Amino acid sequence: MAEAGPGGGITREELQLAARNHGxxxxxLASEITPVGxxxxxxxYDVPAIDPEAWRLRVEGEVERELELSLDxxxxxxxxxxxxxxxxxxxxxxxxxxxxxxxxxxxxAVGTAxxxxxxxxxxxxxxxxxxDAVEVLLSGLDRGVEGGVAQAYERxxxxxxxxxxxxxxxxEMNGDPLPPQHGFPVRVVVPxxxxxxxxxxxxxxxxxxxxFDGYQNSWAYRFRQSKDEDGEPVxxxxxxxxxxxxxxxxxxxxxxxxxxxxxxxxxxxxxxxGPIELVEVSADGxxxxxDAELGAQPGTAAWRPWSWRWPVDSEGTYELCCRAHDAxxxxxxxxxxxxxxxxxxxxxxxVVVHVGTDPxxx
Numbered sequence: 058m059a060e061a062g063p064g065g066g067i068t069r070e071e072l073q074l075a076a077r078n079h080g081x082x083x084x085x086l087a088s089e090i091t092p093v094g095x096x097x098x099x100x101x102y103d104v105p106a107i108d109p110e111a112w113r114l115r116v117e118g119e120v121e122r123e124l125e126l127s128l129d130x131x132x133x134x135x136x137x138x139x140x141x142x143x144x145x146x147x148x149x150x151x152x153x154x155x156x157x158x159x160x161x162x163x164x165x166a167v168g169t170a171x172x173x174x175x176x177x178x179x180x181x182x183x184x185x186x187x188x189d190a191v192e193v194l195l196s197g198l199d200r201g202v203e204g205g206v207a208q209a210y211e212r213x214x215x216x217x218x219x220x221x222x223x224x225x226x227x228x229e230m231n232g233d234p235l236p237p238q239h240g241f242p243v244r245v246v247v248p249x250x251x252x253x254x255x256x257x258x259x260x261x262x263x264x265x266x267x268x269f270d271g272y273q274n275s276w277a278y279r280f281r282q283s284k285d286e287d288g289e290p291v292x293x294x295x296x297x298x299x300x301x302x303x304x305x306x307x308x309x310x311x312x313x314x315x316x317x318x319x320x321x322x323x324x325x326x327x328x329x330x331g332p333i334e335l336v337e338v339s340a341d342g343x344x345x346x347x348d349a350e351l352g353a354q355p356g357t358a359a360w361r362p363w364s365w366r367w368p369v370d371s372e373g374t375y376e377l378c379c380r381a382h383d384a385x386x387x388x389x390x391x392x393x394x395x396x397x398x399x400x401x402x403x404x405x406x407x408v409v410v411h412v413g414t415d416p417x418x419x
Contacts, residue, residue, distance in 0.1 A: 080165025121185030150399030
């Protein structure tokens, strides 16, 4: 992955990516479950056209019984429905300096949906995992070229993680069949892991006796400072809190405007390393912090709501920030360390607010 030069603007290639992918509007954080059309979306290659009648899911490799299942056969198995927050590993990439050249995410690459499907663990139990198994390879039906190699998009999970209680083979999103862009007819949902692991348009599950060395595991999604490093794999989601920007926006800058008074700030926080235990809010750019009030999360794999009363009587310009702490002791940094791929940049959100006469008249 390359990086932009000093002062470099968005490239044509990045604009192409940004036009076919989209983030969740921050005002949608007010919803516990993100509407399908507002949920963030990243598509690596092309959205494949799949005939659901002809589609088959194969389970093979180090198993006692190979399986081949139609969509109807999969849907007849016991179903589970869980809300899961999924975040792109590149969320925050465009805020790094120098900026890695790829999908130029700011902070909106996240969403929470209710996913319905079959437990991957139950399906693997049905197939009978072999004694030599170490990983589970999840292969999508979308194809492209990366690193000069033609390939399907596929990622592997360590066996212990693949057997996690809430890993799903999902065929519904928010009560309806998956839309094409979200992986129709079946996708993987891996709670707590960055979105690259939740393979869409699933076609094959292969239980492996050796670690997978394909592009998406061995090269992409690794923390490295230079192309010469092997790097460490990107796995679980780092803690992050986001707020619903208060007031009304300036069209171009998205800076906010509101009148003096007491305002309730609201948002969501999540982490792949454990429950959120604390959210702090600052109105002075991170110099001083106050504890927010936490609400109940809709599920163990979903974000947690928070709120904070902000009394502001003086007109002027303020910089609002929020940061999350999880049960594992991880805290959002004020500035995230740089890496070549721009992954897991969970630096605190900063929202500029101009307090004065509200242009909306509120």
